[in-house]
Amino acid sequence: MRRLRVLVAGTGFAGRGHTQAFRAAGAEVVGMVGRNEHVARDITARLGIPFSGTNWAEALSKLKPDVVSIATPGGAHFEQVSQAIAAGCHVFCDKPLAIDGCSASRLREMAEERGIKTAYAASFQYTPSVQHAKRLIAQGAIGSPTEVESISHFHLERGIPFGWSHRAEDGGGRLNNNFTHSLAIAETLIQGGAIQICGDVRDDMGKAPIVEGVHDFTTRRDFIPEDLNDPSLDWGESNVEWSYTVMARMQSKLALKPVSVLFKHGGLVPRFHDDHIAVYGTEGAIFLKGHYGSGALFLHDGVAWEMKPVPADLASSVPPELGETEQCWHVITNLFTRDICGEAVPGYPTFAQGCRFQNIIDVIRRSDTWVDIERP
Incomplete structure (x- = not known):
């Protein structure tokens, strides 16, 4: 089977870690997109990634990846993930899935409607x-x-x-x-x-x-x-x-x-x-x-x-030479890529879990379960 082609969003610590994890899983990282042109160019040169850019939609259209890896802050996730789903890409997304439960629920629905495989990196469970x-x-x-x-x-x-x-x-x-x-x-x-x-x-x-x-x-x-x-x-x-x-x-x-x-x-x-x-x-x-x-x-x-x-x-x-964050990314990306390729793998967190977690966070942030106690 040909190697899966991966496009990474984000040039920081997570972007570099996701790149390393997907490569270890046998995938080919074909591009990376960041906010700053010179930073993206520098990071991709150091990592040996052939494409760098700042326009996510343009990179999706040009590279036509099989998988996208979302390694940006949560505020950017909805647009990046929804565009990737529309392009037919499987999606690995770091947490949080979105900034609120409503947005997370919509991303889950969009992926399910298109038959897209998803992974959600609540990954420290793999230590x-x-x-x-x-x-x-x-x-x-x-x-x-x-x-x-x-x-x-x-x-x-x-x-x-x-x-x-x-x-x-x-x-x-x-x-x-x-x-x-x-x-x-x-x-x-x-x-x-x-x-x-x-x-x-x-x-x-x-x-x-x-x-x-x-x-x-x-x-x-x-x-x-x-x-x-x-x-x-x-x-x-x-x-x-x-x-x-x-x-x-x-x-x-x-x-x-x-x-x-x-x-x-x-x-x-x-x-x-x-x-x-x-x-x-x-x-x-x-x-x-x-x-x-x-x-x-x-x-x-x-x-x-x-x-x-x-x-x-x-x-x-887990790879012993890496920090625990990177180790856990390696485990989940390995499961995800094997699943995409049709192998039978144990269950791993998907957008279903990411959506549920985001709705739970909404409940906690409302903090509306307090009961006033009357003074005697």
């Missing part, structure tokens, strides 16, 4: 440690799951330059860019899905300095002004959440009763104990270190905690 925990839980190591907690505190700098992460209309916010992974992990671990949800969000940021020159999201800290009290600085207003608390009830095929789940994330506050994901059951518990559970795994068998090493088959399932 070896999370897959190890999933296996243990499925084998009955903790009995029936009853409770999950996902706790993280990132202590992000308040001087991070103003950009897409501060704006709801651009796909920013911690729900779009953190909760999506945490929710996918929780659902993966207990083999279930959210059936009820409520939550609260806060914008602890307020404002951020406007600084020119930021292109790569991963290097934005390099642009933090030395003096945040400099009167010459311009400031942009944040309009998204930087902290959230979410409670959910999830149906699990491993439990007769709904599983209680707590998600707690503070984007700007310091951690004291380890960030972690824990799953409690009727006969034991599993504790995963790390905000996405990618650290050491501990199993409580009802008597004591014991660290469990990752099995060799799971440890070898």
